[in-house]
Amino acid sequence: MTKLPGGIAPSQITSREVFMSRRALLAGALAGGAAAALPEARADTPPASSLKPLKYTLDRPYSVSLKPTPYEDITGYNNFYEFGTDKSDPKANAYTLRPHPWSLTLAGEAEITGTYHLDDILKTQPLEERIYRFRCVEAWSMVIPWVGFELGALLRRFKPTSRAKYVEFTTLFDPQQMPGERDSILPWPYVEGLRMDEAMHPLTILVVGLYGEVLPNQDGAPLRLIVPWKYGFKGIKSIVKIAFTEQQPRNTWNIAAPDEYGFYANVNPNVPHPRWSQATERVIGGGWFARQPTLMFNGYQNEVANLYRGMDLHRYF
Amino acid sequence: MLSVDKRYRFLYKPVVFAASLVPAALLAAGAFNVLGASLGPDPVARLLHACGKTALNFLLITLLVTPVRQLTGFTHLIRLRRMLGLFALFYASLHFLVYLILDQVLNLHAVLQDIGKRPYITIGFTALLILIPLGVTSTQKMMRRLGRRWLRLHQLIYIAAIFGVWHYYWQVKRDVREPLLYVAMLTLLLGYRIVTRWQARRRIASKPRVSPSLRPSE
Numbered sequence: 001m002t003k004l005p006g007g008i009a010p011s012q013i014t015s016r017e018v019f020m021s022r023r024a025l026l027a028g029a030l031a032g033g034a035a036a037a038l039p040e041a042r043a044d045t046p047p048a049s050s051l052k053p054l055k056y057t058l059d060r061p062y063s064v065s066l067k068p069t070p071y072e073d074i075t076g077y078n079n080f081y082e083f084g085t086d087k088s089d090p091k092a093n094a095y096t097l098r099p100h101p102w103s104l105t106l107a108g109e110a111e112i113t114g115t116y117h118l119d120d121i122l123k124t125q126p127l128e129e130r131i132y133r134f135r136c137v138e139a140w141s142m143v144i145p146w147v148g149f150e151l152g153a154l155l156r157r158f159k160p161t162s163r164a165k166y167v168e169f170t171t172l173f174d175p176q177q178m179p180g181e182r183d184s185i186l187p188w189p190y191v192e193g194l195r196m197d198e199a200m201h202p203l204t205i206l207v208v209g210l211y212g213e214v215l216p217n218q219d220g221a222p223l224r225l226i227v228p229w230k231y232g233f234k235g236i237k238s239i240v241k242i243a244f245t246e247q248q249p250r251n252t253w254n255i256a257a258p259d260e261y262g263f264y265a266n267v268n269p270n271v272p273h274p275r276w277s278q279a280t281e282r283v284i285g286g287g288w289f290a291r292q293p294t295l296m297f298n299g300y301q302n303e304v305a306n307l308y309r310g311m312d313l314h315r316y317f
Numbered sequence: 318m319l320s321v322d323k324r325y326r327f328l329y330k331p332v333v334f335a336a337s338l339v340p341a342a343l344l345a346a347g348a349f350n351v352l353g354a355s356l357g358p359d360p361v362a363r364l365l366h367a368c369g370k371t372a373l374n375f376l377l378i379t380l381l382v383t384p385v386r387q388l389t390g391f392t393h394l395i396r397l398r399r400m401l402g403l404f405a406l407f408y409a410s411l412h413f414l415v416y417l418i419l420d421q422v423l424n425l426h427a428v429l430q431d432i433g434k435r436p437y438i439t440i441g442f443t444a445l446l447i448l449i450p451l452g453v454t455s456t457q458k459m460m461r462r463l464g465r466r467w468l469r470l471h472q473l474i475y476i477a478a479i480f481g482v483w484h485y486y487w488q489v490k491r492d493v494r495e496p497l498l499y500v501a502m503l504t505l506l507l508g509y510r511i512v513t514r515w516q517a518r519r520r521i522a523s524k525p526r527v528s529p530s531l532r533p534s535e
Contacts, residue, residue, distance in 0.1 A: 073358035085492035088357070138490065140359060185492050256491065275437055275488065277427065282420070284358050289422050 051213040056127035056147045062203060063131035064299070069142035069285045071211050075218055077284060079136070080237055081186055082171065082178035083218065089180075090218035097177050097238065099215075099222035108168070108243035111159035118222055122208065125149045129212065130205055130226075135267045135298045137231035137253075141281040146226055147209030152200040155242075160196070164244035167199040168192070169225055169236045178238075186256050192225065192236035193249035193263065195307075203228055203303055206239075229300040231265040262317040266308065267298035271317050325396045333397055337404045340371045341411070361419045368412035369441075373485060373499060375405035376478045380506040387513070399455050402474070406452040409445050409481070441484035447477040475510075478503055 068074075080090035083097075102118040127147050134142045155167065173189035175181040181188045198204060207224045208215055215221045220237025227234050233253050243249075253261035260274050269279045283290040297304050308316075319327070344367055347356040356363040379401040386392050421428050431438045451471055453459070460467050482503050486496035 070358075077358035081491075087359075140362070272434075275435060277431065277435070280424075280427070282359060282361060288361065288419055290361070291420070291422050291424075 051216060053213050054127055054147050054209040056129050056209070056212070059128040059130050063129070064133055064143065066131070066133070066143045068131060068145045068211070073285045074142060074144055074210065075216050078219065079138075079232070080180075080218060080220065082180040082188075082190065082238070084180050085185060093179065094217035096179060097172075097217040097221065099217060099238070102222045103240065104223065105241040106158050106243075107241060108245050109161045109164040110244045111161065113158065121154070125154065127208065130228075132203075132226060132228040133295075133298050133300075134226075134228070134232055135281060135294065137233055137261070137265065137273065137278075139273075139276060139278060139281050139294075140284050141292075141294075142284050145211055146205065146207045147212060147215075148205040148207035148226065150202055151204045151206050151225065152202065154206060155199060155244075158244075160244045163246045165196055166245045166248050167194050167196065168241075168243045168245050168249035169194075169239050170241040170243075171236055172238045172240045186252050190236060190252045191249065192234055192251045193245075194227065194234075195248075197307055198227065201304065201307070203300060229267055229297040229304045231267060233261065234265050264308075264313075264316050266304075266313065266317075267294060268296060268313055268317070269294040270296075271314055321393050325393070329397065330400065333400060337375070337400070340367065340408070344368070361415065365412065365415045365420055368408050368415055369485065372405050372408035372412055373478075373481050375401055375408060376474070376481055377499070377502055377506065379405055379474065380478060380503075384506065384509045403452055403455060406448045409448055413442070413445055437484050437487035440480040440487070444477045444480035444484060447473050447480070451477070475507060479507075 076091045077087045078090055079085075079087060080094065083090045083093040100118075103115050104118050104121060105113075105115040107113050127149055129145055129147050131143060131145045134144045151167075169192045171190040172178060173181060194204070204225070204227050207220070207226050208222060210216065210219055215224065220235070223239045224237040225235050225239065234251070248263060251261075251263055251265075253265075254263055267278075272278050278294055280291050281294045283292055295301070343354070344356070344364055346352065346354040348360065348364065379398060382394055382398040382401065386394050417423065417428055421431075432442050433439070451474060454463060454467065454470060463470065482496070482499045485499060486493060489496050
């Protein structure tokens with residue numbers, strides 16, 4: 001393990017009082033995670049209450065004022081092919097994942113690189129709650145109260161060089177912990193990528209929690225990406241590596257089906273998937289007749305449209 | 318001991334009819350939360366997919382009747398075939414109605430666009446359109462009226478089954494293992510017919526070549 005770069009910018013120095021209180025809470029949270037990872041302590045599907053609460057601040061400017069989707073639906077209905085391809089599979093099977101201790105490698109075009117304990121990285125990273133719209137490429141949607149921090153804040157600590165044009169993310173590859181990786185449905189490990197300006201955008205977050213608690217395994221514990229104006233598959237889960245690259249990285253769904261899933265994957269009601277329309281979406285938890293129009297950039301047009309000015313969004317889908 | 322006629326009328330047919338309604342009853346229980354049953358977080362998708370898959374199951378079971386009759390000699394099984402075929406139409410219609418009313422919330426513009434522009438929906442809809450005249454002409458009266466043309470018309474079930482399975486295969490995002498199972502089952506069922514028809518033709522073609530004097534005495 002490399003020593004983590006700390007105190008890079010004065011604005012990032014946390015006051016001692018805040019630091020100590022956050023440390024105590026995180027230690028508790030992560031100890032809870034460790035206990036859950038012990039075989040004898042582990043239930044097949046740990047109840048939500050076994051996940052420790054996190055300390056965070058509310059972030060109103062970037063949050064939407066919509067009623068969040070029920071916790072049961074967010075944690076019981078999602079895609080995480082590493083645990084099976086049915087949307088109820090992740091909840092049923094993700095108990096085999098051991099999210100603590102966890103190592104995160106920073107690599108590529110940056111002044112500081114190395115492999116770190118995730119705890120060490122999180123220790124100095126203030127958390128906030130962001131209530132975001134979530135739009136799956138399969139034309140369903142949720143509203144999710146994530147807890148995390150801006151990806152850009154983390155990336156800057158590693159001083160990317162001028163050659164860093166993109167950021168590439170990699171999920172854990174360990175078929176023992178992720179049995180779905182034994183099936184060749186997708187090329188493993190799952191990889192994703194962002195352009196540097198997308199990665200640095202304040203809406204782009206790394207997530208460690210959900211509904212104020214530690215992120216459950218099936219939603220991508222212990223660390224996942226959320227880019228709210230892109231389709232859900234961009235939000236890579238259980239990240240073990242973040243690399244700065246000069247070339248545009250490939251992303252798993254694009255490798256698997258290049259004519260159906262692009263690199264950008266921006267939510268766009270005007271560009272249909274080759275097989276289905278993206279103009280509307282089914283709202284999960286909305287019961288019967290729960291279809292609503294899909295918004296351009298998933299409703300984040302004011303914040304992100306300028307990133308794609310002049311780009312042909314039909315071509316760069 | 319009851320006659321075959323009575324056994325079908327009073328036992329087999331009612332039992333098969335009731336069993337065929339079980340999938341619909343389970344979905345209805347889930348939809349109305351009877352005894353804690355539920356269709357999960359995305360009830361419309363669940364209902365849509367369950368009705369579609371049940372329709373495919375009934376199509377395959379209907380196509381199974383002929384091979385089973387011929388291979389086992391239980392020729393009277395033909396008496397169940399119409400009911401099974403009608404249940405395929407019933408579940409395919411439910412599948413379409415769930416799509417139209419619950420999934421698309423009666424947005425006819427979107428539905429027409431889907432049918433016109435999305436090939437997997439085009440062929441799925443075509444399969445349903447094929448099944449409708451087969452259902453309408455399934456009565457004894459229509460059979461008599463159409464005569465030989467009835468058989469010809471009802472061979473369209475092969476096309477409906479191919480389009481139905483294709484529709485399923487095409488809409489799956491990535492994991493095609495289950496649709497491939499349906500492709501395999503349909504291939505077996507249609508392959509059986511191709512082989513038996515080919516054998517029958519060969520028997521007819523080879524008959525004149527056999528000199529009557531060489532035939533074993535009958």
